[in-house]
Amino acid sequence: MTRRYRLVAVCLLLSAAVGLCVLYATADRSAAPESEAIAADPGAYDGQQVLVFGDVVAVDAASQSVEIVAGTDPEREFTVESVPDRTIESIEPGGSIQVDGVLAEDSTAIVAAEVVVDYRHPGDFRYVYLTSIFGGLLAAGGFLWFWRIDPRVGFVPRGDR
Amino acid sequence: MAEWVSHVCLAYALFTAAGWYLDWLDKRWVAVGVVGSILPDLDRLGLLVSGDFITAATGVPFEWAGINSVGGAVVLSAIGALLFERPSHQRRGFLLLLSGACSHLLADLPQRYADGLMLTNKYLFPLPAWRPPTPGWYVSADRWVAVVAVAVALVVFLADRYRTPATQPATVERTGQ
Numbered sequence: 001m002t003r004r005y006r007l008v009a010v011c012l013l014l015s016a017a018v019g020l021c022v023l024y025a026t027a028d029r030s031a032a033p034e035s036e037a038i039a040a041d042p043g044a045y046d047g048q049q050v051l052v053f054g055d056v057v058a059v060d061a062a063s064q065s066v067e068i069v070a071g072t073d074p075e076r077e078f079t080v081e082s083v084p085d086r087t088i089e090s091i092e093p094g095g096s097i098q099v100d101g102v103l104a105e106d107s108t109a110i111v112a113a114e115v116v117v118d119y120r121h122p123g124d125f126r127y128v129y130l131t132s133i134f135g136g137l138l139a140a141g142g143f144l145w146f147w148r149i150d151p152r153v154g155f156v157p158r159g160d161r
Numbered sequence: 162m163a164e165w166v167s168h169v170c171l172a173y174a175l176f177t178a179a180g181w182y183l184d185w186l187d188k189r190w191v192a193v194g195v196v197g198s199i200l201p202d203l204d205r206l207g208l209l210v211s212g213d214f215i216t217a218a219t220g221v222p223f224e225w226a227g228i229n230s231v232g233g234a235v236v237l238s239a240i241g242a243l244l245f246e247r248p249s250h251q252r253r254g255f256l257l258l259l260s261g262a263c264s265h266l267l268a269d270l271p272q273r274y275a276d277g278l279m280l281t282n283k284y285l286f287p288l289p290a291w292r293p294p295t296p297g298w299y300v301s302a303d304r305w306v307a308v309v310a311v312a313v314a315l316v317v318f319l320a321d322r323y324r325t326p327a328t329q330p331a332t333v334e335r336t337g338q
Binding site: 006009010013014016017018020021022023024025026027029030031032051072073098099100114115116117118119120124125127128131132133134135136138139140142143145146147150153154155156157 | 205
């Protein structure tokens with residue numbers, strides 16, 4: 001394949017990648033309503049079973065409830081109720097949880113049937129980001145050890161390795 | 162997502178072990194497969210330029226998560242493959258990048274979700290959104306995942322290093338150069 005064909009093919013595939021992201025955004029891929037849709041119009045889902053991913057704002061052990069913010073545009077606060085003690089003890093503001101439960105109280109609260117803690121506190125986010133950066137450097141380093149990037153022709157094996 | 166140390170270590174172990182049975186799959190192709198194992202997480206570009214920002218700026222709905230999927234794995238692997246110079250390298254490059262990307266999607270499947278189902282509705286895109294139950298083995302921030310992945314990679318690294326030369330014709334040939 002000549003260079004020009006490869007360049008055209010790469011451009012077409014990049015458009016395909018963008019197309020995937022657009023199709024994905026317009027596709028309805030989940031049976032239950034999603035965090036973004038609920039945050040945008042919580043009233044529409046009152047009384048329904050929902051799965052919400054949210055960031056922890058406040059934890060109240062006395063009432064077994066957690067304040068979360070879900071959605072990005074707009075963001076909306078929900079009070080997660082009936083959170084198990086063990087979960088309450090493990091999380092702090094700045095963490096991130098998933099709640100499966102029923103939207104109640106004019107869609108301002110979620111009565112939790114199940115809570116999964118993804119990130120207990122900001123330290124968990126730091127751990128995931130730092131290990132990921134390190135892993136990315138390992139992958140890039142390994143690749144560049146064996147391959148050279150020639151701006152004119154692309155990836156070329158290093159002959160001596 | 163698991164963090165990238167886990168994805169990279171598992172892919173290294175997988176492709177190094179596969180190389181014991183495939184003569185052409187040497188270290189430089191293992192390195193390509195390892196890069197493939199982080200392709201699906203290129204949707205984290207959304208941390209730099211959010212999908213909402215792109216949607217607002219262009220008026221077209223856009224979610225980076227579209228490439229963290231089977232469809233994304235195929236398209237991104239094809240792009241990566243075309244960046245190799247030689248056609249034979251392009252074919253192998255595609256195979257390794259795609260296998261690496263699939264290893265990533267597979268490793269992400271058994272994570273814990275509050276509704277007890279896998280996130281296959283995302284990962285299978287653009288295939289039908291089907292969600293089987295998840296075993297719920299881990300969440301992203303579980304430290305033991307990286308510990309296990311690094312241990313697996315170490316075992317495979319040592320096994321690879323101390324394999325008897327008789328079963329290692331390709332390496333013998335190379336050291337003889």
